[in-house]
Amino acid sequence: HLGFVNSFYSIILNGFIVVGINNKVGLDELKNIIEQNKLEVIITTDEFVDLLEQTDIKNIVNYNSINLNEYSDEIDLIKREPELDDVMVISYTSGTSGKFSKPVELTFRNISFVSEEYKKVYKLNEDTKCITVLPLWHNYAMFACLTSSIVANSCVIIMKEWDLELFIKINE
Numbered sequence: 001h002l003g004f005v006n007s008f009y010s011i012i013l014n015g016f017i018v019v020g021i022n023n024k025v026g027l028d029e030l031k032n033i034i035e036q037n038k039l040e041v042i043i044t045t046d047e048f049v050d051l052l053e054q055t056d057i058k059n060i061v062n063y064n065s066i067n068l069n070e071y072s073d074e075i076d077l078i079k080r081e082p083e084l085d086d087v088m089v090i091s092y093t094s095g096t097s098g099k100f101s102k103p104v105e106l107t108f109r110n111i112s113f114v115s116e117e118y119k120k121v122y123k124l125n126e127d128t129k130c131i132t133v134l135p136l137w138h139n140y141a142m143f144a145c146l147t148s149s150i151v152a153n154s155c156v157i158i159m160k161e162w163d164l165e166l167f168i169k170i171n172e
Helices: 004-014 028-038 046-052 108-121 139-152 164-168
Strands: 041-044 058-064 087-093 102-107 129-134 153-157
Touching: 004 028, 004 041, 004 139, 004 153, 028 046, 028 102, 041 046, 046 058, 058 102, 087 108, 102 108, 108 139, 129 139, 129 164
Parallel strands: 041 058, 129 153
Antiparallel strands: 087 102
16 A cells, blocks of 8 residues: 555665565564664554554554654655665565564565666556556565655555455556
8 A cells, every 4th residue: 555655665764674564463573573672763644543542652653643744745755875884774575484473574676686687677668557356465465566656756555455446447
């Protein structure tokens, strides 16, 4: 959703690290992710607030309750230019063994390389429409759809759920 995209880039441009969390995660795993990463703030939507309120996290920002019209157009974002080897995203992968998913640190270099490769493979350009239904915290959606489209200056269309009629209409 737009909230993810805005939050994703706001976090990065302010010098912080994105920790994408599956909103279907269980309470024990959520507590583990919060503790492992020493998270101080979580930006979320209505669907995830109830579970977050069962944790020790003190700062829950519900994107659905923010009125963006209240904020100035003049926001000083970039505090410092990131280095290519700085961590940009901590991604949790379920493709591992054990009780909880494991974190993987992805750097600006990793994400830049992957985004450029997806751009080449999918022949993305300013005339391309990239449509995703996958949740953007998922690595494939985050990189193959979101960051590669941004790199290619493509249009990103985020569907909340699969809708064949809408898909056909978008592609007409």
